[in-house]
Amino acid sequence: MPDTSEVCPKCGSPLGDIQQTPSGRKLQRCSTGSWNPETKKTEGCSFVKWLPIEPLPLDEKCPKCGSPLILQVTRFGKKMKKCSTSSWDREKRQATGCVYIEWINGTTESLDEDCPECGSKLVLFTTNSGKKMKKCSTSGWDRETRQATGCKYVYWFKPGEFMASTGEENLPPEPAI
Ligand SMILES: [Zn+2]
Ligand SMILES: [Zn+2]
């Protein structure tokens, strides 16, 4: 639940509504500040509070112990699947429970666009560092032969070319706690 009694530590104004970035992170701006998409600058107070991201339960089982997996996003926007039985013991400063973790390298979204080479659908791939590319949905990676499989069509977007951007990359960085 948002704590509406909270005030901005910079200027003392109340904080605004909770907003969500395209990558699923949540933030609250100072109510006197706002993002101007035309100038790509924050107007008014620049205070942004990043909210902790709730882990998302997945319909997948841990390969180690069979418990459900959860999807967790780190404060740097990296995604991982981990076992729901794992937790962090703050007193002993060590992990407890099952230690299964699987890092997810970027995200894939389906696009309504056909591959110029084979006519299959394209997918949009976003790397962990936020780079975007279009590639053919038939492409894959054979771990055993260490070779690319399927169609080889790839198109990297130049910075700023992909218009779905809302300026998230221009927000102040999350504090490294
Ligand atoms: Zn403020
Ligand atoms: Zn497990």
Ligand SMILES: [Zn+2]
């Ligand atoms: Zn293709």
